[in-house]
Amino acid sequence: MGTLYVEDCRVTLARPELKYNLVITSPAEYSELGMEAGDPAWAEFMAGVFEKVNPSSGVIVVVQTDRKYGGVIYQKSATLTGIMARFGWRLSSQRIWVKTHNVWLYRLGYTFILTYKRGKALDLNPRAPDVVELPFCNHQGAWMNGFPPELIRPLIERHSLPGMTVYDPFAGVGNTLIAAENCGRIGIGSEIDPKTAAKYQPGILTELMNDGGFDNRRGDEGDGSDNGSDSPVSPDRVSPEDGDEPD
Numbered sequence: 001m002g003t004l005y006v007e008d009c010r011v012t013l014a015r016p017e018l019k020y021n022l023v024i025t026s027p028a029e030y031s032e033l034g035m036e037a038g039d040p041a042w043a044e045f046m047a048g049v050f051e052k053v054n055p056s057s058g059v060i061v062v063v064q065t066d067r068k069y070g071g072v073i074y075q076k077s078a079t080l081t082g083i084m085a086r087f088g089w090r091l092s093s094q095r096i097w098v099k100t101h102n103v104w105l106y107r108l109g110y111t112f113i114l115t116y117k118r119g120k121a122l123d124l125n126p127r128a129p130d131v132v133e134l135p136f137c138n139h140q141g142a143w144m145n146g147f148p149p150e151l152i153r154p155l156i157e158r159h160s161l162p163g164m165t166v167y168d169p170f171a172g173v174g175n176t177l178i179a180a181e182n183c184g185r186i187g188i189g190s191e192i193d194p195k196t197a198a199k200y201q202p203g204i205l206t207e208l209m210n211d212g213g214f215d216n217r218r219g220d221e222g223d224g225s226d227n228g229s230d231s232p233v234s235p236d237r238v239s240p241e242d243g244d245e246p247d
């Protein structure tokens with residue numbers, strides 16, 4: 001079972017007991033930091049986090065959705081790559097996760113999977129494909145605000161060995177921890193929002209996968225929550241944020 005620290009990741013990163021081999025994360029969106037789209041303070045905040053991140057494998061994987069707002073694309077992925085370069089992290093692969101359903105994840109149909117390396121980095125599958133497609137799932141609202149463990153598990157297996165520890169500084173509902181548990185790694189995360197962190201349920205995906213199914217079951221059954229934007233939802237209940245129109 002993983003460890004989810006319910007606190008600011010900058011506090012976790014200062015903990016002397018924190019040891020980790022690999023980092024996989026999806027950084028907080030502007031709105032999650034109380035900022036307007038495009039606010040330069042976002043980059044300052046991320047620099048303050050990533051300057052402290054130091055996995056022993058020499059690999060950080062960032063799942064990063066750019067933000068489309070008011071007809072403008074804010075390239076958080078490019079901003080982040082500049083920040084990482086400041087701390088000696090080179091971009092070694094830029095893969096694309098294509099949304100196979102019409103999900104309004106910041107109004108873009110794709111997300112970047114950015115792999116940064118420093119020093120002698122562990123990479124067990126350098127020929128992994130550049131484009132990733134997954135069947136729709138809504139485990140823990142994974143396609144709303146986060147990513148599904150199925151996306152993360154191959155990345156964990158590519159950059160770590162069984163028994164190693166994977167840390168997610170922006171852990172959300174704990175999908176990185178679940179993916180780590182599912183392939184014999186140890187998951188550690190930080191999540192600042194206690195309501196979000198409370199949704200982390202170690203082992204739940206293992207049960208569903210072993211049972212041969214992993215799709216809409218949790219959403220169909222409901223989880224007793226208020227169906228807020230971070231609740232499991234079916235694709236046809238997803239609506240655009242902020243009333244912005246696609247183009």
Ligand SMILES: C[S@@+](CC[C@H](N)C(=O)[O-])C[C@H]1O[C@@H](n2cnc3c(N)ncnc32)[C@H](O)[C@@H]1O
Nearest residue numbers: 008009028146147170171172173175191192193
């Ligand atoms: C894009 S979501 C991550 C979703 C996650 N990958 C998942 O699948 O559930 C970013 C998360 O970072 C959290 N967050 C924002 N600021 C934080 C901070 N300073 N420290 C830790 N978590 C933070 C937000 O509450 C949000 O849950």
